[in-house]
Amino acid sequence: MKVTQVRTAGGSYPVYVGQGLLSMPSIWQRHLDGRVLVVSDDTVAGLYLERVGRVLDEEGRRWRSLVLPAGEEAKTVANWQRALDALVELGAQRDATVLALGGGVVGDLAGFAAASYMRGIRVVQMPTTLLAQVDAAVGGKTGVNHTSGKNLIGAFHQPAAVVADIDTLISLDxxxxxxxxxxxxxxxxxxxxxxxxxxxxxxxxxxxxxxxxxxxxxxxxxxxxxxxxxxxxxxxxxxxxxxxxxxxxxxxxxxxxxxxxxxxxxxxxxxxxxxxxxxxxxxxxxxxxxxxxxxxxxxxxxxxxxxxxxxxxxxxxxxxxxxxxxxxxxxxxxxxxxxxxxxxxxxxxxxxxxxxx
Incomplete structure (x- = not known):
């Protein structure tokens, strides 16, 4: 495993890169806090959501999931609203965590929901695509698309951690x-x-x-x-x-x-x-x-x-x-x-x- 510290004005956070990291909860569960909303898509959820949920259950943490359609078409204001609604239904407070389990679309939308809810709660990025691991999940750019252009609505919101398990790339087409x-x-x-x-x-x-x-x-x-x-x-x-x-x-x-x-x-x-x-x-x-x-x-x-x-x-x-x-x-x-x-x-x-x- 390799670890890179990303340093920003508000502090620093780790990016873990390695094999089998989703099966090593000791690495990523330390970055969770409060109630957890896991945002994923209908492709990734079928592969990894149960594994992540089992860890959350073993911790006794209150959590729920929001599974979006896969693809760029899902990065909409309407789905961002669904994420906010899910946080409200979870009873999430300012110590809650959004866990983004998926590719760049999931990471951008989940990160924007975390940036918006109660003026900002923590987000942990778990990128499962190569594009997200090397770019989208690192750096705090979040947002959704507008019909007139890509990423026209969004905010900067740095994650608490990024967990890039390269084993998840095997499942990519x-x-x-x-x-x-x-x-x-x-x-x-x-x-x-x-x-x-x-x-x-x-x-x-x-x-x-x-x-x-x-x-x-x-x-x-x-x-x-x-x-x-x-x-x-x-x-x-x-x-x-x-x-x-x-x-x-x-x-x-x-x-x-x-x-x-x-x-x-x-x-x-x-x-x-x-x-x-x-x-x-x-x-x-x-x-x-x-x-x-x-x-x-x-x-x-x-x-x-x-x-x-x-x-x-x-x-x-x-x-x-x-x-x-x-x-x-x-x-x-x-x-x-x-x-x-x-x-x-x-x-x-x-x-x-x-x-x-």
């Missing part, structure tokens, strides 16, 4: 597993060229779910995320770099109704678009995008926009992105592999990259 690898690649692209090269050399063991390679990939990603969060908890500066590929990706998800692409798939396409834009603007050497494409495709991720997606619709959605300032589109661009910057980009150049893709 191949598409969900690969989607999570996009966020792993992101850290190499924006912060660490050596890590990017390591991923290139270890793509086959990672594709094969080899525990040693997977543990190292998740742990390294968590360390990168922890360093960024410690430096910029509320996305005022460096943390914005973690949005590499996300402005394009979020627009693509919204344009396709959150049903066609996994989040990581959309981010993978978005990272390629952002790198092609970086090349067009002369920020990064030509050929960088092709190196990124090669790694992403080796990890079984998409790298191109489908021909039937309306490019002007994507551009309109990008203008709505919450990271923009004064109606200008701000994007994370590469200066080289391992180093990125945030720039305000000309709309015509963004349109050109979209039309070429």
């Amino acid at each position: 191949d598409r969900d597993y690969c989607a999570g690898l996009a966020e792993v690649v992101k850290y190499g692209a924006i912060r660490d060229e050596r890590f990017f090269s390591w991923l290139e050399s270890r793509a086959e063991p990672i594709n094969a779910h080899m525990p040693d390679a997977l543990l190292e990939a998740v742990h390294a990603s968590v360390q990168h995320k922890a360093e960024v969060v410690a430096a910029d908890e509320r996305e005022a500066g460096e943390r914005a770099l973690l949005n590499f590929g996300h402005t394009f990706g979020h627009a693509l998800e919204t344009a396709t109704g959150y049903a066609r692409f996994r989040h990581g798939e959309a981010v993978a396409i978005g990272m390629v678009l952002a790198t092609r834009l970086s090349e067009l603007l002369g920020k990064v050497r030509v050929g960088t995008a092709e190196r990124l494409v090669h790694l992403l495709e080796h990890l079984k991720l998409p790298t191109a926009l489908p021909g039937d997606v309306d490019r002007e619709r994507l551009l309109a959605l990008m203008r709505l992105d919450k990271k923009n300032r004064a109606d200008r589109i701000r994007l994370v661009l590469l200066e080289e592999l391992g180093r990125a910057t945030v720039e305000t980009c000309p709309t015509d150049d963004i349109r050109e990259v979209l039309e070429r893709s």
